[in-house]
Amino acid sequence: MVDLGSVAERLDKNHYETDEKQSHIEVNQDLVRTTGAGPLLVRICAAHVYSLHDDGTIGVLYAACLECGTCLAVAPPGALTWHYPRSGMGVTYREG
Ligand code: SF4
DSSP states (O other), X not given: OOOOOOXXXXXXXXXXXXXXXXXXXXXXXXXXXXXXXXXXXXXXOTTOOEEEOTTSOEEEOGGGOOOOOHHHHHSOTTSEEEOOOSTTOEEEOSOO
């Protein structure tokens, strides 16, 4: 059987051009906190973009985003504002 490496090892082969001036993910923290959506977002993201704070809000490490759109699909309406990174930025896949 071929050893493909761990998910983390494979993700590490991607290239990321980070937009230092603008996040492509914005969070309505009040809505996330009141709906309790934080744990779901943390669990659903394969790239570990989201982290849960003690007060129910979430941190966003947008530079690691794989642009899969899953978080937007599962988040309560209005909780996230998401768009692709500006032209030429974001993830470039190197493997699978
Ligand atoms: Fe994570 Fe995908 Fe959402 Fe990016 S688009 S934050 S990789 S779930």
